[in-house]
Amino acid sequence: MPETNRTRSSQDAVLPRGVTDPLLWRxxxxxxxxxxxxxxxxxxxxxxxxRPAPCGPSEAARRAMRLAGDADRRAERGEPDARVAARRRRAA
Known part of the structure; x- marks a missing residue:
């Protein structure tokens, strides 16, 4: 059976301060x-x-991100620590 490891963009995103539900936010x-x-x-x-943007799923996702915690901070893109990101991928 082939390995199908998929990396989601949220694995490399830094959680904003104040997020109380990381699973929902990611x-x-x-x-x-x-x-x-x-x-x-x-x-x-x-x-x-x-369909024209923003679509329904996009609006629902943005609302869920706000409900998961602090809406004033946005995720920083990139890998703050490459070792942490690599460890998350291996664990997934």
Whole structure:
């Protein structure tokens, strides 16, 4: 059976200060990333079939991120510590 390790964008995102539900925040972050608008302003997810952005799943994800904790801080992209990110991938 082939190995299918998938890395989600939330694994490398730094949780904002004040997040009280990391699982909810990371799940919502992944949905928001999957439903980002393209250059034409339409949702890039195949599930939305080119609907205008922001789509329903994107709005729900943003709301879930706010409910998970501090809405004033945004995730910093990139890997703050490459060893931590690599360890998370191996554990997944």
């Amino acid at each position: 799940s919502a972050y992944d949905v928001a990333e999957a439903h980002r608008p393209d250059d034409a302003g339409r949702c890039s997810s195949l599930l939305c079939a080119g």
